[in-house]
Amino acid sequence: MAVLALDVGGTKLAAALVDEAGTILRQARVGTPADPWPACLDLLQQVQGDAGVEGVGAGCGGPMAWPAGRVSPLNMASWQDFPLRERLRERWPGVPVRVHNDAVCAAAGEHWLGVGRGVDDLLGMVVSTGVGGGLVLGGRLHDGPSGNAGHIGHVVVEPDGPRCGCGGRGCLEAVARGPAVVAWAAERGCTAHDGRELAELAGAGDAVARAALARAGTAVGRAAASVAALLDLRLVVVGGGLSLSGAALWGPLEQAFHDQARLGFLTGAAVVPAFLGADTGLLGAAALVLQGDRYWSAA
């Protein structure tokens, strides 16, 4: 059995043919064009080739109407209320077609094949252009009534902190999303243009870059500890572009987590980097259909 997986992001599209063991048989990527649907179709047909497929799973940036799979990604102006699930169903009729939030897919991927393998309860976080997440509770993906469970990005970490795109203030996303971290550093004279440059400068000892990543790491660690206490978790997995920033991020992140996760039942709790790297989203999208109802609770 093999399925098609699609990962739709604001800057890139990726598709893969994935077998039931989670092996990526073929994959393809492209920058996200202004009109993404023809490019999605192209990529999917390219990786399918003449293989038969028994389902299609897709991850896409939120928000979306779920489980209908009508998507309105924040950073894709041309897709507003786009019927992604319906379009995929029309093209691949007769097989399961499932669409979920990309950060939720990443959590599912890490649970299925990554560092969360065999762990019944975890939070998976993606710290990137935004900050998102997904929850596995009792061995199954927890969707929430509208499919929006996992929104760790809107846990308040700095009550008097910056305004957030959601309308609130001091949300984790407002503090720790890559562009916010870079902007915070730039205001203090740092020349980095993106998260990768910021991490390089921090690695070379730049004080402002280090302070910017420390602030973000502390916020991530604190939110992770709060959720671990709330949900009785022993594992939080952190992926996404900014999570690749090395010790300048991870030192303060782990410190904040362990300083805060002190209740007896949190003994042994850990916050760790995602394992599957750039493939997490694709494998999670595949998991929506390959793993029965473990990562899918809807019709």
Add this chain to the structure above:
Amino acid sequence: MAVLALDVGGTKLAAALVDEAGTILRQARVGTPADPWPACLDLLQQVQGDAGVEGVGAGCGGPMAWPAGRVSPLNMASWQDFPLRERLRERWPGVPVRVHNDAVCAAAGEHWLGVGRGVDDLLGMVVSTGVGGGLVLGGRLHDGPSGNAGHIGHVVVEPDGPRCGCGGRGCLEAVARGPAVVAWAAERGCTAHDGRELAELAGAGDAVARAALARAGTAVGRAAASVAALLDLRLVVVGGGLSLSGAALWGPLEQAFHDQARLGFLTGAAVVPAFLGADTGLLGAAALVLQGDRYWSAA
């Protein structure tokens, strides 16, 4: 069918005979003595009279080993690792005996018969000597792997805030537990000795008492909004002694919640007072056994 319910607190013990509709047929209360077990037995036998019972449910302050029901309530020095569930089983053999955290029971009570009736996903909070909570997800009590899910008291609300009993800093419990709120006001010259006096002073316009309750309410509202976003909730129920402090608490609490709960999927989300008052814990304890496995997932 009727069951016995027991609610064990640091200052009072309560027991009731409860029928399957949730009617309290008989109840009794007493101040918590130094050696609580004989008093618990007395109360239970008193409310049982010559009625047959088909189960026993008990709520007790945490922490506890769950589902074993070995309890070590923070504010009851004489009960450390006390085998409450085992002792109840010995006295009432052959029927289900279930023990859970008292704040979890309160959440179950409000879901079964209170303001959460018919709502599939909610957070129930108890703001009292401590700050605890319980989660109903998908229509069922969510226990977490060690029975500790619902620990809203250790979500960080003031990163540079006061030390918490858990070893962390700025936890909701450290900021909003009744004694902390009274102490904060006392440091600023307020004469209130407990939460009730503080609420009375606030109601009479005392500025310090109002500021103390506003700070607590803001922290509760902010944490409630964070959890609503994380878990895709539309309802948070707040009970416990301090929740009876009126508009001086609830104004800032609601304001903080609505200022923060701004994501589209949170439209219509509400934070509301608990409905069942002092009976919540007893009814929740009864629900552990009266409602099949809706509020009990363990052996």
